[in-house]
Amino acid sequence: MRGLGASQPSRFHAAVSLLLLAVFVAPGAHASGETSQMRAVAGAGISQGSALGSPWAPRTSYSVSLWGLSEAGQGLGARLSLLPPATSAGAWELSSDAVARFTGEGPLYFKALGGVAVIPRPWWPPRLRAGGEVGLHAIRGSIGLEVGLGGVYSFPPSRLSQGEGVLSLGVGILFGFGAPSRTPALAPRQRQWAQQSAQSPQGALSPRGPGPSSVAETRTAGPAPAASQVALTPFGERDVIQQILLLQTPGAVQSWWNSGPWEDIAHWSHPLSEWERKYAEAMSAATVPEALRMWPLVTPERLTPEQLKDMERRLGTGAAAEGYAHWENRRRIVKHYFMTHPATLQQLLGLYGLARDFNPLHFALERGWQMGSGQEMFTEQKVSQLGAAQEFFTALAVGVAAGKLLTATRPVPGWGVPEPVEPVGPGKVEAPPAPPRAVAPAPEPAPAPAPTPPARAVARAPEPAPAPAPTPPAPGTLAPSPELVQALSGKNPTPQVPAGPRLRQDVTVKPDVPRQLPRGRPISPSPRQNAQLQRDIEYVKNELHAENIRVNQQQVTLENGQRVGINRPDLQFDYQGQRYHVEYDSPTSGRGPAHQSRLTNNDPKAIIIRIIIPEE
Amino acid sequence: MTQEMKGLLLEDRWAPVTEEMGFLELGSEQAAQAFATWEREVMTPRGITVEVLPVAGTLEQALSSLLPLTSGERRRHLFIPTRSAWTAYVADQWTGTDAASPMSVMARRLSIRCLRVVAVPHTRRKNQGVRYGAVMLEVYGPEQPGKISNTVRALAAANDGGRWVFEQSGELLPFEQVEQYQARKLRDRFTFEMLKDYLRHLGLAPFEEDFYMPPGSCAWLIQKTGPFGTTLQEYTLEEARAARVL
Numbered sequence: 001m002r003g004l005g006a007s008q009p010s011r012f013h014a015a016v017s018l019l020l021l022a023v024f025v026a027p028g029a030h031a032s033g034e035t036s037q038m039r040a041v042a043g044a045g046i047s048q049g050s051a052l053g054s055p056w057a058p059r060t061s062y063s064v065s066l067w068g069l070s071e072a073g074q075g076l077g078a079r080l081s082l083l084p085p086a087t088s089a090g091a092w093e094l095s096s097d098a099v100a101r102f103t104g105e106g107p108l109y110f111k112a113l114g115g116v117a118v119i120p121r122p123w124w125p126p127r128l129r130a131g132g133e134v135g136l137h138a139i140r141g142s143i144g145l146e147v148g149l150g151g152v153y154s155f156p157p158s159r160l161s162q163g164e165g166v167l168s169l170g171v172g173i174l175f176g177f178g179a180p181s182r183t184p185a186l187a188p189r190q191r192q193w194a195q196q197s198a199q200s201p202q203g204a205l206s207p208r209g210p211g212p213s214s215v216a217e218t219r220t221a222g223p224a225p226a227a228s229q230v231a232l233t234p235f236g237e238r239d240v241i242q243q244i245l246l247l248q249t250p251g252a253v254q255s256w257w258n259s260g261p262w263e264d265i266a267h268w269s270h271p272l273s274e275w276e277r278k279y280a281e282a283m284s285a286a287t288v289p290e291a292l293r294m295w296p297l298v299t300p301e302r303l304t305p306e307q308l309k310d311m312e313r314r315l316g317t318g319a320a321a322e323g324y325a326h327w328e329n330r331r332r333i334v335k336h337y338f339m340t341h342p343a344t345l346q347q348l349l350g351l352y353g354l355a356r357d358f359n360p361l362h363f364a365l366e367r368g369w370q371m372g373s374g375q376e377m378f379t380e381q382k383v384s385q386l387g388a389a390q391e392f393f394t395a396l397a398v399g400v401a402a403g404k405l406l407t408a409t410r411p412v413p414g415w416g417v418p419e420p421v422e423p424v425g426p427g428k429v430e431a432p433p434a435p436p437r438a439v440a441p442a443p444e445p446a447p448a449p450a451p452t453p454p455a456r457a458v459a460r461a462p463e464p465a466p467a468p469a470p471t472p473p474a475p476g477t478l479a480p481s482p483e484l485v486q487a488l489s490g491k492n493p494t495p496q497v498p499a500g501p502r503l504r505q506d507v508t509v510k511p512d513v514p515r516q517l518p519r520g521r522p523i524s525p526s527p528r529q530n531a532q533l534q535r536d537i538e539y540v541k542n543e544l545h546a547e548n549i550r551v552n553q554q555q556v557t558l559e560n561g562q563r564v565g566i567n568r569p570d571l572q573f574d575y576q577g578q579r580y581h582v583e584y585d586s587p588t589s590g591r592g593p594a595h596q597s598r599l600t601n602n603d604p605k606a607i608i609i610r611i612i613i614p615e616e
Numbered sequence: 617m618t619q620e621m622k623g624l625l626l627e628d629r630w631a632p633v634t635e636e637m638g639f640l641e642l643g644s645e646q647a648a649q650a651f652a653t654w655e656r657e658v659m660t661p662r663g664i665t666v667e668v669l670p671v672a673g674t675l676e677q678a679l680s681s682l683l684p685l686t687s688g689e690r691r692r693h694l695f696i697p698t699r700s701a702w703t704a705y706v707a708d709q710w711t712g713t714d715a716a717s718p719m720s721v722m723a724r725r726l727s728i729r730c731l732r733v734v735a736v737p738h739t740r741r742k743n744q745g746v747r748y749g750a751v752m753l754e755v756y757g758p759e760q761p762g763k764i765s766n767t768v769r770a771l772a773a774a775n776d777g778g779r780w781v782f783e784q785s786g787e788l789l790p791f792e793q794v795e796q797y798q799a800r801k802l803r804d805r806f807t808f809e810m811l812k813d814y815l816r817h818l819g820l821a822p823f824e825e826d827f828y829m830p831p832g833s834c835a836w837l838i839q840k841t842g843p844f845g846t847t848l849q850e851y852t853l854e855e856a857r858a859a860r861v862l
Binding site: 478509510511512513514515516517518519520521531534535537538541542543544545546547548549553554558559560561563566576577 | 655688689711717721747750754765767770775776777778783785845
């Protein structure tokens with residue numbers, strides 16, 4: 001979190017801005033001047049990320065996505081990501097995001113995303129996500145490759161400031177570039193607007209040369225003319241209105257402009273033709289609704305400094321501003337045609353609907369609005385209230401059914417809902433034999449305090465006592481963890497680490513201490529880990545008189561003095577005036593060091609013990 | 617804002633000491649002596665002396681023998697007789713009694729039933745913090761072959777630092793109101809009233825003052841003295857209460 005280097009409010013505002021950008025503004029970006037015809041593109045990716053502000057502990061996540069992208073790779077999409085648990089004690093995290101992808105003509109791209117993350121088992125309340133990604137991409141044929149650096153801030157809806165930032169590096173592959181999508185939802189409509197609008201070029205002008213219908217049908221089916229062909233076009237035919245009439249579909253017109261006149265400014269700087277001038281005058285007239293109105297024609301005297309700079313870059317110093325103004329006016333005509341064409345608007349609405357409905361929160365909000373008002377929330381189109389209700393409840397039913405199905409298909413003993421039995425069930429499991437342990441790091445000199453060696457607890461029978469003594473572990477039954485026994489006799493095999501900065505969410509936690517919950521709680525789906533935990537609890541309380549024992553509860557200091565973190569050590573207890581935290585891990589888990597650091601950062605006086613339990 | 621929890625022992629005046637209590641199904645003197653024996657096993661090698669002292673008087677006078685409350689290792693434990701077969705247990709920890717470990721151990725060592733009883737109203741005071749609410753009952757029993765833990769039954773509805781949880785494990789007791797465990801609100805699945813009812817079935821009325829110190833009886837104080845490893849810090853009851861949003 002500190003890695004973001006900004007104050008909390010500014011970070012939150014940035015997150016909200018990105019979320020809004022991804023959900024609402026992106027459609028506008030999609031329709032920018034550089035956008036060409038849309039393709040349905042599928043993607044898959046893999047990334048490694050680590051939470052900011054905590055020790056580097058990368059976790060791998062996997063994602064699949066569906067996009068509507070232009071040839072250049074710009075557009076909108078929806079992404080589903082899966083983050084497997086870091087340890088056997090962890091949980092899967094599933095996130096759904098609406099993503100807007102921006103790119104120019106170079107290899108750089110930027111993504112803004114917003115969505116929801118859930119941990120389905122055990123069920124945790126959803127967290128909102130917002131973030132961005134920047135990277136490089138290359139598109140060859142129908143395949144695109146991308147590599148990028150992303151940052152995502154996720155937070156509980158009710159606790160905006162207690163979120164977590166994750167920085168990740170990932171690679172992805174996109175399939176589906178090349179030929180435009182045949183998907184009906186993304187395919188532009190044919191000619192309706194040009195024929196119906198009284199202010200269209202066809203309505204205002206008489207076509208010259210071949211009739212628009214015949215030529216248009218042959219030209220729109222094929223690729224846009226190449227730049228070299230455009231350059232050879234006779235002067236009389238270098239007319240964007242003619243091209244519009246020939247190509248008609250906004251994507252084809254835009255594509256033609258990008259591949260020819262956009263670069264070949266020298267051949268498109270002659271004065272506007274009558275058609276072009278009339279189009280511009282008609283479309284920029286005050287009678288045109290403002291949303292559809294074109295910017296007025298630019299003149300050499302009214303070029304902005306940015307335009308002058310662009311002119312110098314394209315044409316060199318001392319170029320005639322008049323020629324540049326003509327080119328700029330043609331660019332405006334093409335852009336206006338593209339942006340206001342009903343097919344473009346239809347595509348934008350379709351993508352907006354796609355992005356909107358992939359985000360569960362937005363979906364629910366939108367359907368609620370539709371049920372109440374009978375209108376789409378932002379486009380104000382009329383919709384069926386009954387249909388909206390039907391969609392909402394259908395989605396709800398599907399979600400509930402999916403949750404039930406997930407629960408039913410893979411019940412994990414000792415995880416999620418507390419089991420109504422002991423961690424090691426009566427009669428069904430004999431305490432497993434003490435596993436040969438991978439005792440991690442080499443022993444180091446004993447830290448203070450030096451407690452009374454509890455060696456008898458492990459191997460020897462208890463000393464005679466007036467009252468019935470606890471039965472020592474019989475041969476072949478579960479023994480206390482060797483790491484724990486060593487640590488409590490003053491030879492902790494876990495090297496202690498120096499305290500570092502604390503996570504923000506730990507710093508801001510309320511210091512008030514909740515009660516100790518019953519200690520039969522599981523710490524892992526692994527019965528072996530849970531059984532070992534229970535054995536260790538018996539050891540520390542029976543034979544060492546440890547107190548204030550907590551299992552899988554938030555970190556507190558000695559004697560329940562203060563809550564210092566929202567992290568949940570597997571086991572914590574007081575012994576001879578010292579607070580101990582114990583973490584159980586599998587040999588393949590990489591989370592132990594990070595957990596240890598966090599525990600130490602929150603309570604530098606505490607002693608941390610890491611115990612490795614072999615996989616079952 | 618305070619959760620309704622009327623009828624707490626001594627109107628909650630002795631919280632945090634009495635927020636959590638232990639109960640042993642044994643006479644008070646026997647319980648105290650057995651506890652002292654267990655303590656001596658670990659304390660005597662460290663040079664710490666464990667004494668068992670009688671304390672006469674009312675319940676509040678008996679509780680006063682725990683004062684001042686202390687930090688660090690426990691110095692004083694109190695075993696209070698009741699009008700039933702059960703003996704109550706409290707200790708001098710300034711943040712409240714931890715009954716779980718002692719009761720679990722005593723149940724195993726003495727092959728008796730012991731209880732951990734928790735009743736804390738959820739209280740939020742502006743600018744003063746939160747006293748997280750909890751209602752819990754844990755029943756411990758003798759050691760059983762094949763089982764690691766001797767917890768017979770555990771029930772808890774508690775605010776675990778901001779969110780309510782309901783947990784249960786072990787075998788149902790015959791008098792449990794299991795239908796309540798389906799209540800929509802987690803905190804309603806095991807309420808203070810249910811706790812009192814369950815305890816009544818077990819023969820206890822631990823929230824009534826006259827349940828304790830029957831005439832002619834005395835409480836038993838376990839007092840430890842000697843070289844404790846940690847610095848002792850003492851608290852009056854008022855100081856401890858102020859620190860715990862009471």
